[in-house]
Amino acid sequence: MPELPEVETIRRDLAAVLEGATIVSVRLHHDDILLDGGPTAPFTAALAGRRIDALERRGKNLAFRLGPDGDVLQAQVRMTGRFAVAPAADPSGKRLRAKIGFSHIAAEFELADGRLLLYDDVRRLGGFRLQSAAEWAAREAGLGPEPLADDYRAADLAAGLGRGRAPVKNALLDQRRVAGIGNIYASEALFRARIDPRRPAGELSGDQHRRLHRALRAVLREALEGEGTSLRDYRAVNGRSGRFQERLRAYGREGEPCPRCGTPIERLVQAGRSTFFCPACQA
DNA sequence: CTTGTACCCTGACCGC
DNA sequence: TGCGGTCAGGGTACAA
Numbered sequence: 001m002p003e004l005p006e007v008e009t010i011r012r013d014l015a016a017v018l019e020g021a022t023i024v025s026v027r028l029h030h031d032d033i034l035l036d037g038g039p040t041a042p043f044t045a046a047l048a049g050r051r052i053d054a055l056e057r058r059g060k061n062l063a064f065r066l067g068p069d070g071d072v073l074q075a076q077v078r079m080t081g082r083f084a085v086a087p088a089a090d091p092s093g094k095r096l097r098a099k100i101g102f103s104h105i106a107a108e109f110e111l112a113d114g115r116l117l118l119y120d121d122v123r124r125l126g127g128f129r130l131q132s133a134a135e136w137a138a139r140e141a142g143l144g145p146e147p148l149a150d151d152y153r154a155a156d157l158a159a160g161l162g163r164g165r166a167p168v169k170n171a172l173l174d175q176r177r178v179a180g181i182g183n184i185y186a187s188e189a190l191f192r193a194r195i196d197p198r199r200p201a202g203e204l205s206g207d208q209h210r211r212l213h214r215a216l217r218a219v220l221r222e223a224l225e226g227e228g229t230s231l232r233d234y235r236a237v238n239g240r241s242g243r244f245q246e247r248l249r250a251y252g253r254e255g256e257p258c259p260r261c262g263t264p265i266e267r268l269v270q271a272g273r274s275t276f277f278c279p280a281c282q283a
Numbered sequence: 284c285t286t287g288t289a290c291c292c293t294g295a296c297c298g299c
Numbered sequence: 300t301g302c303g304g305t306c307a308g309g310g311t312a313c314a315a
Contacts, residue, residue: 002308002309003308003309006308032291032292035310060309060310076309076310077309078308078309078310079292079307079308079309080292080293080294080307080308104293121292122292122293122294123291123292123293123294123307124291124292124293125291125292125293125309125310126309164284164285164286165285165286166285166286166287170286170287173309175309175310182308182309183307183308183309184308185308228308229308231307231308232295232307232308233307233308234308251308271286271287271288272287272288272289273307273308273309274306274307
C-alpha cells in the first residue's frame with residue numbers, strides 16, 4: 001500500500017471534494033473487493049443515501065465517516081488502489097478514466113450531485129469494509145500510535161519496538177508497533193538514523209531510539225510535503241504523481257554510492273521484501 | 284506470545 | 300515473438 005504520506009495525501013485530496021457529498025448508489029465490479037469477503041448486496045444497500053461527513057486516516061487506512069450515525073467505510077489501497085472523482089459533466093467517468101489510465105475499476109460510487117467516485121485497483125489487494133463506529137474504534141485501537149502525532153516521543157517508539165529479537169526493519173512494518181510505516185520509509189528512516197536494518201529491535205540503544213524517532217518523523221514529514229513517493233503504482237487522487245521519489249537516499253538505489261560515505265548501497269530481503277541500506281555507515 | 288512463511292492478484296520487465 | 304521467472308510501496312492466516 002502506499003504508506004502514511006501517500007494515504008494522507010489521498011485523504012486530503014478526497015476530503016477537499018467529498019466532505020458533505022451524498023452517496024446515491026454503489027456498483028462493485030468484483031466480489032473480492034470487500035476486505036471481509038461475503039455478499040456485496042448488503043454492502044451496497046447500506047451505503048445508498050449516506051452522507052460523507054468526514055474523511056479520516058489512521059495508519060494506512062482511510063475512514064469515510066458516514067452520517068447520520070458515524071458508521072465508517074474503511075478503505076485500504078494496499079499496493080495498487082487509486083481513487084478519482086469524475087465531474088458531473090462526465091457522469092460515466094469515461095473521459096477521466098481514459099485520461100488517467102483507470103482500466104481496472106473495482107468500485108464506483110455515484111454521488112447525489114452527479115459526480116462519480118472511482119476506485120481502481122489492478123491487483124485488487126485493496127478494498128472496503130463498512131462497519132459501525134464502535135467496530136471501527138476497536139479495529140483502530142489495535143493499531144500502534146501515529147508517528148507524526150505531536151505527542152509521539154522516542155519513548156513511544158522504544159515501547160513499540162519492545163524487546164523482541166525480530167530485525168528492526170521488520171518491526172517497523174508491524175502496524176501494531178507503530179502505524180503507517182511501509183517498506184520504503186522503513187528503509188529510509190533506518191538509513192537516516194544510521195541503524196543496521198538487521199539489528200534486533202529489542203537491542204537498540206537509547207541513542208538509536210532517539211535517532212530513529214527523529215529520522216522517522218523527518219522522512220514522513222518530507223514525504224508528505226512531496227505528496228508521496230510515486231515509484232511505480234502510487235498516484236494521488238485523479239492520477240497526480242508524488243515527488244518524493246527524487247529525494248529517496250537508499251530505497252531503490254542498489255549499487256549507487258551512499259550519499260553519506262560513498263560505499264555502494266546494498267539490497268537484502270527481509271520478511272520477503274527488499275531492504276536497501278549502506279553496509280558501511282549503518283551499524 | 285513472537286516470528287517466519289505462504290498466499291491473495293495482475294502487470295511490467297528481463298533473459299533466453 | 301513467446302515464454303518462464305522475478306519482482307512490486309500490504310495485510311492476513313496459519314504454522315512452528
